[in-house]
Amino acid sequence: MVAVTLPSRHWSTCFTSMNNQTPAAAASRLSQRRGVELTSSTAATLLLRFWRHALLVVLIFCLWSLLLLGQSIFWATETDASLLSNNSDTSLSSTSTRPVATATATIAYAISLIKCSDKQTNTPGLLDAALILRHSIHNTSIRNPSSGSKYDYKLYVIAHATNAIQCASSLADIGYEVLLKHPPIQSSEIRGEHLRKNIHKEWCCGEHEFIKLYAYTITDHPIVVHTDIDFMFYQPMDELFDAMLFPSDSDVGMEARSNIVAEYPDKVMPENIEAYLTRDYHQVIPGRKAAFQAGFLVVKPNPIIFNEYIDIIREGNYIGGFSRENGWGGLGYGGVVGSMAMQGLPAYYYDIIRPNTTVELNGCRYNHMSANIYYENVPNFIARYTDLIGKCRRNVEGCEDCRKTDLALIKNIHYTNCRKPWQCAGVSSTSKGDIDPRTADFDHCMEVVRKWHAMRSDLEVRVLDSMGKNATTGGLLQEGQVGSYMTDVFMGHCSANGPEGYLPISLTKDMWVQLSDVIWN
The missing domain is CATH 3.90.550 (Spore Coat Polysaccharide Biosynthesis Protein SpsA; Chain A)
Known part of the structure; x- marks a missing residue:
């Protein structure tokens, strides 16, 4: 939000308008206009009325000034937001006026x-x-x-x-x-x-x-x-x-x-x-x-x-x-x-x-x-x-x-029941390591296992985007994406049935340390 300063004349008027003339001078001018001689009691009454009216005028003027201030802030905020939304080159710090979600916990x-x-x-x-x-x-x-x-x-x-x-x-x-x-x-x-x-x-x-x-x-x-x-x-x-x-x-x-x-x-x-x-x-x-x-x-x-x-x-x-x-x-x-x-x-x-x-x-x-x-x-x-x-x-x-x-x-x-996704289990049988038809539905298992590999593929896309798609990163990731076994389920992450066929994500430790901040934080 841009800084907004109300013109000084609004505030100075509130606090100085009563000092532009003294009460005695005001009473003197009033008597001159009416052409009468004021007694002390009459003068006191007039002075009291003067103070009441003056205070009322000052209060009204101050409220009006505050109203103008609120309108100025409102329009400044709207203008600032408009400028930000129309500026495609705005840096991250420029988006500070946008609401930022705060976690419940x-x-x-x-x-x-x-x-x-x-x-x-x-x-x-x-x-x-x-x-x-x-x-x-x-x-x-x-x-x-x-x-x-x-x-x-x-x-x-x-x-x-x-x-x-x-x-x-x-x-x-x-x-x-x-x-x-x-x-x-x-x-x-x-x-x-x-x-x-x-x-x-x-x-x-x-x-x-x-x-x-x-x-x-x-x-x-x-x-x-x-x-x-x-x-x-x-x-x-x-x-x-x-x-x-x-x-x-x-x-x-x-x-x-x-x-x-x-x-x-x-x-x-x-x-x-x-x-x-x-x-x-x-x-x-x-x-x-x-x-x-x-x-x-x-x-x-x-x-x-x-x-x-x-x-x-x-x-x-x-x-x-x-x-x-x-x-x-x-x-x-x-x-x-x-x-x-x-x-x-x-x-x-x-x-x-x-x-x-x-x-x-x-x-x-x-x-x-x-x-x-x-x-x-x-x-x-x-x-x-x-x-x-x-x-x-x-x-x-x-x-x-x-x-x-x-x-x-x-x-x-x-x-x-559907086995670990990195076990590349693509066979339904009662043999150890396969998907047991007595306790699981093979087609349903293939759907839920595919969800895991889709999540891995999404992570791999994020990695490439975050690392600038450089040759080193792309080459390492590709090593884990060239599997040809049941690609509709395992999405290139398996070369054969069984855990020996799994192709792990091949990034280095240093890359993962860097990516933890870039992708997730």
Whole structure:
């Protein structure tokens, strides 16, 4: 906005008009005009009237001057905005008069790295997965105006302080803040015999997986979203954040709650939503409790909850076996993959220890895994349960078939049943590494995997635009785009079926350090 100065005569008149003539002089001239001799009382009366009229005139004049000032500022602002809009060469600083969106809050997005040696976190898979995850978070945030989101983000990696230092350092180069953590509890500290002796066998990482609980301690942010690294955000989640942060009876809060797609829409949401979660229904054994799906959790950080979790683990009240009395607390929270660690524990915690504080989200829309949640086949179902064949594993009628959910309805995708996008899985069979037709729909999997590769292609375009399309950058990127295997799905990023056919993004570390600022910040 240009500076505007009201002409000095407006202000000087307000404060000096009464000094142009003294009261005695004014009374003298008045008597001369009337041709009468004034007594002292008459003169006093006239002087009082003079002061009243003079004050009224001055007040009117000052108000008129202020009105002119407001009009001047208005027209100056309009003129300045017009000049800016018509000047195509205006620098960034010249756009300061344009409204700048302010984020409602900055959300923490965290992943956990427990070790660097498995197939999910090998070098190409780790770096490319982290890059695409970050790019998807960016594209669904306020930093991308077309997203419509009101929320900013900051990235964290909770890294095992012994087993994951090396691979975590590569994520620091692309904008993740590294939080080195040791497991919050050792197996030797667990009092319950079964859990103490068997936790080390649990998928994927035994007691080491409990480093995910440190997400509750990232208290610099009002909300923490923790996901696995094989994850991609497809649409903003403002409705979840708004419902957490705004009162339930406010306009924003009520609208947000109406837009949340819950697994049980008729269930009343808590006044204070502390967490959102999804359940691993495709693992449910008939008559048993559904485990938590550990690849996606949205929480209000709270060290008290973190400490309560550790106390439960230390007590170790976990009963082995597959009956209705097994698992955590002897209440059926067990018997499935991950039940001794981060699949079974959070389900038990939020159902039993801290009930009525969460919202269970529709697992076809949030944390979408393209999974079969009907009693039809593996896992954990055999045909002798003839009365259950074809029924929903969450024991309701008409549940949504996640293998066929319209992509336009999906908020985010967790690449599990459809395999990791960097595994280049393009075959449907029951062989290891292929897409299992018993648990997933091949065509639908190809659609969701294509979304990941499209996100990678978008990032590659941004890289070229940001680096000026120089020969070095273009050449390195091209190395990862020449694959000819199923190009309609993998978009040049795969040369053959299987992880050996994946062509990673080939930019150097220095390039990524530079690009983190140019593309995302």
